[in-house]
Amino acid sequence: MQSLDTYWNPALETLPVEKLRELQLVKFKRILKWGYERSKLYRRLYEAAGLMPEDIKTWDDIKKVPIIDKGSYREAQYKEPWPYGDSLCIPLEDVTVYHQTSGTTGQPVFQPDTWQDWEWQAEIWSHYLWAMGFRNTDRVFIPFGYNVFIAYWAGHYAAEKVGCEVVSGAMLNTEERIMKMKDLRATAFMATPTYVLGMADGCRKLGMDPRDLHIKKILCAGEPGGSVPTTKRRMEEAWGCPVYDHVGATEMGSWGYECTFKPGGLHVNEGFFLVELLDLETGEPIEEPNKLGRIVITAFDRMAQPCIRCDSKDVAMWSDKNCECGRTYRVLKGGIQGRTDHISKVKGVLFSPVAVEEVVRSMPQLGDEYELIVKKEGDIDKIILKYELNPGFEGQEKEVEAELARNLRVKTNLGYVYESHPYGSLPRYLVKAKRYKDLRKEL
Amino acid sequence: MAGETNIREMANLIANIKQDAEKLKELGKNSNIKCVEMNVVRMSAMIKMLELDITDAADILGA
Numbered sequence: 001m002q003s004l005d006t007y008w009n010p011a012l013e014t015l016p017v018e019k020l021r022e023l024q025l026v027k028f029k030r031i032l033k034w035g036y037e038r039s040k041l042y043r044r045l046y047e048a049a050g051l052m053p054e055d056i057k058t059w060d061d062i063k064k065v066p067i068i069d070k071g072s073y074r075e076a077q078y079k080e081p082w083p084y085g086d087s088l089c090i091p092l093e094d095v096t097v098y099h100q101t102s103g104t105t106g107q108p109v110f111q112p113d114t115w116q117d118w119e120w121q122a123e124i125w126s127h128y129l130w131a132m133g134f135r136n137t138d139r140v141f142i143p144f145g146y147n148v149f150i151a152y153w154a155g156h157y158a159a160e161k162v163g164c165e166v167v168s169g170a171m172l173n174t175e176e177r178i179m180k181m182k183d184l185r186a187t188a189f190m191a192t193p194t195y196v197l198g199m200a201d202g203c204r205k206l207g208m209d210p211r212d213l214h215i216k217k218i219l220c221a222g223e224p225g226g227s228v229p230t231t232k233r234r235m236e237e238a239w240g241c242p243v244y245d246h247v248g249a250t251e252m253g254s255w256g257y258e259c260t261f262k263p264g265g266l267h268v269n270e271g272f273f274l275v276e277l278l279d280l281e282t283g284e285p286i287e288e289p290n291k292l293g294r295i296v297i298t299a300f301d302r303m304a305q306p307c308i309r310c311d312s313k314d315v316a317m318w319s320d321k322n323c324e325c326g327r328t329y330r331v332l333k334g335g336i337q338g339r340t341d342h343i344s345k346v347k348g349v350l351f352s353p354v355a356v357e358e359v360v361r362s363m364p365q366l367g368d369e370y371e372l373i374v375k376k377e378g379d380i381d382k383i384i385l386k387y388e389l390n391p392g393f394e395g396q397e398k399e400v401e402a403e404l405a406r407n408l409r410v411k412t413n414l415g416y417v418y419e420s421h422p423y424g425s426l427p428r429y430l431v432k433a434k435r436y437k438d439l440r441k442e443l
Numbered sequence: 444m445a446g447e448t449n450i451r452e453m454a455n456l457i458a459n460i461k462q463d464a465e466k467l468k469e470l471g472k473n474s475n476i477k478c479v480e481m482n483v484v485r486m487s488a489m490i491k492m493l494e495l496d497i498t499d500a501a502d503i504l505g506a
Contacts (some may be wrong), residue, residue: 011450011500023503117489122496272495301495 001326008130013327018361020328021059024274029056032065035306036088041068041076055375062274063285064208067296069311070101072332073109073251077091079116083110088373089306089333099150101250102432111150111250112304120301121253123274124201128257130166131267131325132244134188135219136163141186143169143177143195144431150250151431155219164188174202174430178213186378193235193243194433197368200238211240220264221246221254222432224354227266230361232366245419247294247314248358252297263323265318265333273396274298274308275330277316280340289320289333293341314339342436345379346374349413353436356385365393365400369426375439386419388426415442454501457493464490 114333226245248254277293367388471479
């Protein structure tokens with residue numbers, strides 16, 4: 001265990017593992033009962049499975065509880081009360097905050113929260129910010145267009161809670177945000193990996209080195225890049241400071257984070273969440289390290305629209321190492337490894353776009369942006385990788401493509417078709433990037 | 444885990460504060476003083492966080 005100042009809440013974060021599991025079971029039963037008694041969605045689901053909350057007595061019983069996904073909330077939304085439908089566990093008048101998912105994978109899911117839920121959001125984020133070294137000496141800039149998406153809202157309130165000074169960069173463009181960070185001497189900011197790199201690029205366009213802004217730490221969320229080693233290195237080298245990853249989703253809350261000890265992955269906030277890894281084929285729980293599984297999340301304490309065994313569609317593996325920080329919370333090795341709806345077979349080989357990101361970002365000749373398109377030509381799968389050469393590397397397409405081919409063959413065991421695009425011509429994103437398109441699914 | 448006794452003491456104090464907050468909310472409601480009732484809603488949310496952070500840990504540790 002490190003000094004107590006390392007932790008936001010040493011009581012939970014260093015709880016002996018057997019006590020932590022005991023607590024998780026208590027909390028799981030509590031939220032299951034709440035959902036069953038208050039939400040028609042969960043009652044329907046559990047009754048159909050012949051399950052009563054009191055049937056869950058041991059850790060092993062948890063796998064009897066049906067798994068939901070975002071689609072379950074979507075279906076429930078078509079029922080009353082509008083707009084949340086019958087997943088809602090509280091009277092509509094007790095809802096104090098509305099957010100929604102981005103709708104990337106379909107009709108957006110509407111997320112109700114009570115004031116207590118919102119305090120909970122700030123509380124769990126406070127654990128993360130503290131673990132990342134955010135303190136009352138920090139001036140935190142949040143370059144986020146505060147809107148219906150949950151994104152950095154909770155980060156804002158958590159930063160206030162841990163004592164930071166918070167500056168919203170909502171209605172400013174990238175250039176104005178950079179200048180505001182410089183003028184105010186911000187010490188930290190929060191953004192998606194795409195935008196962290198985009199802002200570094202923005203600095204250079206203004207004739208500045210991002211390092212001259214003297215940012216001390218960056219929190220990433222929204223994309224897996226914060227845990228992709230080569231993307232993280234690019235961000236850290238560009239800004240000259242540590243970058244910490246974090247993971248969550250609108251309907252689940254934020255459940256994973258990196259600490260200053262950098263455990264080589266993400267801590268799971270096991271005091272507030274149950275994170276299960278389930279075998280990709282059999283659905284059986286995975287407890288051993290180094291085996292990929294889909295992530296199923298239960299948020300123990302979010303009450304208006306509970307999240308009980310929700311399939312996140314993300315894929316990860318347990319680490320075989322404990323973090324030196326002394327937290328007893330488990331670590332997901334390398335963070336999020338991809339999404340089940342992105343991992344697919346291409347030319348008969350299991351393919352994850354995150355592996356391509358890792359290769360592209362490892363080559364200094366390549367710009368930060370790229371696009372990956374999978375399509376069918378006749379019966380043959382074809383992967384097109386569109387890339388940009390960084391300024392100064394013009395005319396080196398042949399050498400770069402040979403290097404890409406070698407590295408990608410090792411990493412993914414697949415061949416690609418390469419398309420070079422002028423620097424700055426591929427799409428730039430302010431929040432989450434959409435670099436991967438599988439056109440075979442649109443046929 | 445260091446300070447288990449303190450955790451129990453904190454948990455007891457949190458329980459007292461919760462009880463007082465509930466009393467205050469009820470008084471505000473019965474007296475139709477909205478600012479009392481609604482401020483306690485926010486206060487109660489913070490007390491709940493203390494329960495999740497401290498009381499749950501104290502209970503599980505049997506402290």
